[in-house]
Amino acid sequence: MNIALLGYGKMGKTIEQIAIKRGHKVVLTIDKGDTNYDITKADVAIDFSIPTVAYSNIANCIDNNVPVISGTTGWLDKYEDAVALCQEKKGAFIYASNFSLGVNIFFELNKTLAKMMSALKQYNVSMEEIHHTQKLDAPSGTAITLADGVIENHDGYKNWKLEESGEQTIPIAAKRIADVPGTHTVTYESEVDTINIEHIAHTRQGFALGAVVAAEWIVGKSGVFSMNDVLNIG
Ligand SMILES: NC(=O)C1=CN([C@@H]2O[C@H](COP(=O)(O)OP(=O)(O)OC[C@H]3O[C@@H](n4cnc5c(N)ncnc54)[C@H](OP(=O)(O)O)[C@@H]3O)[C@@H](O)[C@H]2O)C=CC1
Numbered sequence: 001m002n003i004a005l006l007g008y009g010k011m012g013k014t015i016e017q018i019a020i021k022r023g024h025k026v027v028l029t030i031d032k033g034d035t036n037y038d039i040t041k042a043d044v045a046i047d048f049s050i051p052t053v054a055y056s057n058i059a060n061c062i063d064n065n066v067p068v069i070s071g072t073t074g075w076l077d078k079y080e081d082a083v084a085l086c087q088e089k090k091g092a093f094i095y096a097s098n099f100s101l102g103v104n105i106f107f108e109l110n111k112t113l114a115k116m117m118s119a120l121k122q123y124n125v126s127m128e129e130i131h132h133t134q135k136l137d138a139p140s141g142t143a144i145t146l147a148d149g150v151i152e153n154h155d156g157y158k159n160w161k162l163e164e165s166g167e168q169t170i171p172i173a174a175k176r177i178a179d180v181p182g183t184h185t186v187t188y189e190s191e192v193d194t195i196n197i198e199h200i201a202h203t204r205q206g207f208a209l210g211a212v213v214a215a216e217w218i219v220g221k222s223g224v225f226s227m228n229d230v231l232n233i234g
């Protein structure tokens with residue numbers, strides 16, 4: 001497969017190594033300032049860039065009929081526009097806040113736990129995410145997906161807020177510590193005990209492998225998909 005990497009930072013470079021090991025060719029690497037390029041050289045594009053450019057990267061792929069995988073977080077105010085464009089142009093698109101197999105299993109565990117805890121009003125839920133200090137967005141995309149998983153499955157919660165608690169609100173704490181690839185903890189606390197579920201990424205390899213697997217999966221398809229479709233879970 002010929003792959004375009006939109007964003008050639010920490011993730012772009014990790015994805016490149018894994019893609020080559022899996023027999024693919026990286027035909028384009030795009031970073032800040034690279035505007036005049038031909039995306040149609042690629043069979044599939046993988047966007048791990050920055051929040052302010054993710055939508056235009058994705059739209060450019062869809063407009064040129066190149067399937068696109070995006071892992072960039074912090075741009076979701078435009079997600080529905082990307083879905084509409086993909087449907088209109090009969091393109092192929094996957095966004096996932098987290099491409100690792102482990103986190104996608106963790107997402108399902110989180111939903112199941114939320115269902116179990118819904119009737120137990122003595123427990124309050126909260127979340128914490130820890131990432132490296134270069135991260136531009138907070139809370140992390142993964143923490144938002146986890147919060148949405150609770151809201152959809154637990155009667156007691158209707159929204160989430162960064163560093164703030166309140167009636168029917170899930171408080172999310174975001175910490176920035178050098179070199180942490182990504183740690184997410186969901187906590188249910190009562191007066192008598194605490195239940196934690198936690199995912200700790202040790203490296204970026206899991207995110208990158210998931211993105212390459214998603215890219216392999218999407219070629220030849222049209223539609224808007226999720227990692228649950230790729231992994232056949234959920
Ligand atoms: N979904 C998932 O599984 C994961 C998602 N992420 C997300 O992926 C994104 C990237 O993460 P990471 O690689 O760590 O970040 P980096 O900052 O290391 O890389 C981002 C890259 O995007 C480049 N960039 C800037 N402008 C553009 C542009 N117009 N077009 C293309 N690229 C551009 C930056 O270039 P320059 O430095 O020159 O500005 C930089 O090289 C983040 O949003 C992060 O949250 C990260 C890990 C896993």
Ligand SMILES: O=C(O)C1=N[C@H](C(=O)O)C[C@H](O)C1
Nearest residue numbers: 073097098135140141142182
């Ligand atoms: O910026 C990162 O590094 C990561 N971002 C994603 C997120 O916002 O959830 C995924 C992972 O946690 C690493």
